[in-house]
Amino acid sequence: MDKTMPLESSRTVGHAKLSFMKRVIRDFALNKYLYIMMIPVLVYYAVFHYVPMYGAVIAFKEYTPMKGILGSDWVGFQHFIDFFGSHYFWRILRNTVIISVYSLLFEFPAPIILAVMINEVRHQVFKRTVQTITYMPYFVSLVVICGMVTDFTNSKGVINSLLTFWGYDGNPMLQKPELFRAIYILSEIWQKIGWESIIYIAALMGIDQEQYEAARMDGASRWKQIMHITLPGIMPTIMIMFILRMGNMLNVGFEKIILLYTPVTYETADVISSFVYRKGLLEFGWSYSAAVGLFNSVINLILLISANYISRKVNESSLW
Structure with missing residues (x-):
């Protein structure tokens, strides 16, 4: 009984993951146009909100445009x-x-x-x-x-x-x-x-x-x-x-x-x-x-x- 429990648990987890993927695929098939409409919004937030987060590192550097972000001297806090x-x-x-x-x-x-x-x-x-x-x-x-x-x-x-x-x-x-x-x-x-x-x-x-x-x-x-x-x-x-x-x-x-x-x-x-x-x-x-x-x-x-x-x-x- 004890030996079969980990196997049954792994099967349950695998079944849950498969079921989740099926639901995602089914939902995408039913609402594919809504997902397509969402792409420009995701691109906007990725380009203008998430990618620029990398630039926050200049707060810890003495940034100069000639050296760039990576080449600028690190000054910490x-x-x-x-x-x-x-x-x-x-x-x-x-x-x-x-x-x-x-x-x-x-x-x-x-x-x-x-x-x-x-x-x-x-x-x-x-x-x-x-x-x-x-x-x-x-x-x-x-x-x-x-x-x-x-x-x-x-x-x-x-x-x-x-x-x-x-x-x-x-x-x-x-x-x-x-x-x-x-x-x-x-x-x-x-x-x-x-x-x-x-x-x-x-x-x-x-x-x-x-x-x-x-x-x-x-x-x-x-x-x-x-x-x-x-x-x-x-x-x-x-x-x-x-x-x-x-x-x-x-x-x-x-x-x-x-x-x-x-x-x-x-x-x-x-x-x-x-x-x-x-x-x-x-x-x-x-x-x-x-x-x-x-x-x-x-x-x-x-x-x-x-x-x-x-x-x-x-x-x-x-x-x-």
């Missing part, structure tokens, strides 16, 4: 030590964390609120009009968006002119470090609220309408329906989006930061991504900027894994 010891470290880390937290507190809930409000509207024409108006800023070029924000907040801009009635001094708002973060977050909400609400609207459409009918029969108000049916119904979607947001917690978009900030506002506007851009492309500190970017990626990975773990333990919704 010297660039990380220089970055952690510089006076820029705490400034850009503080700014990145503060802007990210503000974004999580104000920008992340905005599309959820908009989606719930649109779901409660019964007039179809008004609903479509609101959706179209809120979607439009997302499709406008970021350069144009930043130009509009700059014009609106100039000394003679619309927003600046309106605020003068409440005692504002009328100076350009983007020249004031204390106002930069608020302007950035508000412009992000304005630009992305409509587009990011689409996924929540789609999740709302998947809620069983019989739950609302039963709640109305029990005398539940619309507010109670939202609190006890609508929000719990889209909570898995909210948690997945929250985990993804945590994975990009420190990836504050450097494009808008660079287009809006000036040396006057570096104290509150300079973040990790803009610092990497300035050091790497403008000052040619390729290895130093690679070290800073690698540090940023490691922190984001830790936040992503932590948020996924906590979400799985709390409400059993997770990416893996």
Whole structure:
């Protein structure tokens, strides 16, 4: 009996592998066009996301284009030590964390609120009009968006002119470090609220309408329906989006930061991504900027894994 058990176990494993391969071949035969459509996506991620990971090694070297990656001198963790010891470290880390937290507190809930409000509207024409108006800023070029924000907040801009009635001094708002973060977050909400609400609207459409009918029969108000049916119904979607947001917690978009900030506002506007851009492309500190970017990626990975773990333990919704 004991001698046959390893043989039976190996046969079971072999049968499981064969069965798995059969399922894969059968699934490919049934969905071959879907697999073919997936090839460009895989090629994109391989070429632009996985292959470039090899270049991260320059964070540990004194990279020069003439010597190449392999020929450049190895310096170990010297660039990380220089970055952690510089006076820029705490400034850009503080700014990145503060802007990210503000974004999580104000920008992340905005599309959820908009989606719930649109779901409660019964007039179809008004609903479509609101959706179209809120979607439009997302499709406008970021350069144009930043130009509009700059014009609106100039000394003679619309927003600046309106605020003068409440005692504002009328100076350009983007020249004031204390106002930069608020302007950035508000412009992000304005630009992305409509587009990011689409996924929540789609999740709302998947809620069983019989739950609302039963709640109305029990005398539940619309507010109670939202609190006890609508929000719990889209909570898995909210948690997945929250985990993804945590994975990009420190990836504050450097494009808008660079287009809006000036040396006057570096104290509150300079973040990790803009610092990497300035050091790497403008000052040619390729290895130093690679070290800073690698540090940023490691922190984001830790936040992503932590948020996924906590979400799985709390409400059993997770990416893996």
